[in-house]
Amino acid sequence: MYRLVDEPPSLDEYLDLRRSSGLSPKTPEQGAPALTGSWYFCHVRTGGDAAADPERADAGRAVAMGRIISDGGWYFHIADIATRPEFQRQGLGRTVMNRLLDEIRAKAPADPYVTLIADPPGRRLYESLGFTDVAPSLGMRIRLPD
């Protein structure tokens, strides 16, 4: 019924997955480099083919995703973890997270530094996978230009 694909979704699907899951919307100009410039990107699709099965609104559709931004040496930052609301709580987010972590385990040199910014909806999932708070460090951001 679901297929884990070791590639990014299309640009339209990426932008739609972010928007529909409640993450901040991005423009095509922002999204396109995320698809080509990530160290690793995967997504989950429903079975079927939308072109061959136009009656089924959910046929062959990207419904969950996640990616890793990295230098490939030691720093691995997980981003864009999202599942469409109507497909949540079926284990798809966990499947994507496990795939990302497996990729790091398989390809990274020893002792990788793996981070993410945990929005509230994902915290329990991340904690259950072994992620911990970075205290006494603190995640920070700056809005540019300023």
Ligand SMILES: CC(C)(COP(=O)(O)OP(=O)(O)OC[C@H]1O[C@@H](n2cnc3c(N)ncnc32)[C@H](O)[C@@H]1OP(=O)(O)O)[C@@H](O)C(=O)NCCC(=O)NCCS
């Ligand atoms: C965070 C997010 C990606 C999780 O996606 P998901 O596909 O629902 O994740 P999972 O189904 O693997 O796990 C989520 C919960 O469903 C539960 N679950 C998994 N399979 C289940 C099933 N068959 N039946 C009922 N519950 C189930 C899990 O135990 C987990 O419960 P918990 O939150 O109480 O720990 C999703 O909530 C989301 O997209 N949120 C909005 C975007 C966002 O904030 N992303 C995080 C950015 S850091």
